[in-house]
Amino acid sequence: MAAYEIKFRDARELAEALKALGADMRSLPFFDNRREIRSVYITDVDVRAANVIKQEMLSRGGDAAVHAHAVDCGVTESDVILFGTVKQISFLADKLETMPWWGFPDTVKVLREALASFSKKPATIDLPSGSSLAFGGRTLLMSIINLSDDSFHSESRTYGNVDVAVARAVEHAKDGADILDLGAESTRPGAARISESEEIGRIMPVIREIRKILPLMPISVDTTREKVAKTALEAGADIINDISGLTFEPGIARAVADHNAMLVIMHMRGTPETMGSMCIYSNLLKEINDFFDEKIRTAISSGVDRAKIILDPGVGFAKDYSQNLFLLRHLESFRIHSKPILIGASRKGSVGKATDSPDTAGRLEGTLAVSALCAWAGVDIIRVHDTKENKKAVMMAEAIRNADYA
Structure with missing residues (x-):
């Protein structure tokens, strides 16, 4: 038995690895969404929104870094760094889209832009x-x-x-x-x-x-x-x-x-x-x-x-x-x-x-x-x-x- 770290740079390489181990190839989209943890930096977020974003990411297995005083609203705004898979960030955008307050519409807009930029289209x-x-x-x-x-x-x-x-x-x-x-x-x-x-x-x-x-x-x-x-x-x-x-x-x-x-x-x-x-x-x-x-x-x-x-x-x-x-x-x-x-x-x-x-x-x-x-x-x-x-x-x-x- 052996173990080693491997980073799959794209869906093509991941597909080749799945095929080599005999996986059901219908699982490719599922695994590709979990292939890489993305870090997204968002600036000037309302502190109330920042706290919601952190909790939503935690609930989906991701996380978010916020200002140390976001939790007690000791600041009015906080930059936010998201840590999550494409799927987790996509779920976050979907959830925030139902909340028309605290600047969430602008947050959803930049999240959608980030998600679109992850895939490079010829x-x-x-x-x-x-x-x-x-x-x-x-x-x-x-x-x-x-x-x-x-x-x-x-x-x-x-x-x-x-x-x-x-x-x-x-x-x-x-x-x-x-x-x-x-x-x-x-x-x-x-x-x-x-x-x-x-x-x-x-x-x-x-x-x-x-x-x-x-x-x-x-x-x-x-x-x-x-x-x-x-x-x-x-x-x-x-x-x-x-x-x-x-x-x-x-x-x-x-x-x-x-x-x-x-x-x-x-x-x-x-x-x-x-x-x-x-x-x-x-x-x-x-x-x-x-x-x-x-x-x-x-x-x-x-x-x-x-x-x-x-x-x-x-x-x-x-x-x-x-x-x-x-x-x-x-x-x-x-x-x-x-x-x-x-x-x-x-x-x-x-x-x-x-x-x-x-x-x-x-x-x-x-x-x-x-x-x-x-x-x-x-x-x-x-x-x-x-x-x-x-x-x-x-x-x-x-x-x-x-x-x-x-």
Whole structure:
């Protein structure tokens, strides 16, 4: 006789294990609902509701952490952490739905959103260029082409040379890029802005030349300016990657909607020049998700297709070293919106600090570790400088994640 712990990562692996031991396969849904204990953090709950939630979870075999003074109503509100299976949390939502007081309707709403986000549904999104992107399967690679002359990673700069940029696009495509991300303005910490006309002048000829050679390659343009976004989309771009998350020029959303394109909403504070001084949060994950809620509403109200919104928590943007690592450790927290997640950590300062690599040239190995972690976690897109190397790291992580039950 032997005993060992085993974690079933998904219903497919659990089904293979049940089949191997000869279980009745009709039991799969029953066991799948009990396969994993989920932790759900809910903020700003009426203390009376928090006490009810705890008792309801306990009655179903789960639990809930609440403020120490919730029991005697020594506080008016409490954050709540639920610990339970999908089935237990679903039962809780059903029970609370019968109680129209103490803010329970809002609690039920966020619980339903959490339950929906637990299952990742495959989706294929059509792009303006005639190509498409498939989400919910493997991790996609967004390959960086810097058209600026002062990007933080000097080896990625093309210095405005169209031929060099196009050659790099072809190389990225050959090495396995799923998306090309063109940026004409550096957003490294402390970077100053260039003029709108200069940004357009750097981007437009490169888009046109890439389209001639790679007509169906998805192209993303990294910009915070409405006019640049509109001009880029007219020239053949498919995605606008707005590092300000519609904060600088919200009209970008209308330009994206008018071209039926995709929009990346990234979280940041301040500007690249000031963001380093804006890293104080009371609850980092909550504040980023609140930001996403607001900006998703802005995008949709401007006409952006809700299925064409991508979220980027903004590693390195108004976050310090510990906060960046914390984000990467808790990528699951951004699934609540049921949108594709993009992570851009390639060769950034946090990678350098963690691996004792002050020069960006020495940060490849650390970047590959982050990429493997993201692939394991099911991140939808990673933004990288080194396509070939990151492609192989992702392939290895996904091979392990998707291995057959033995």
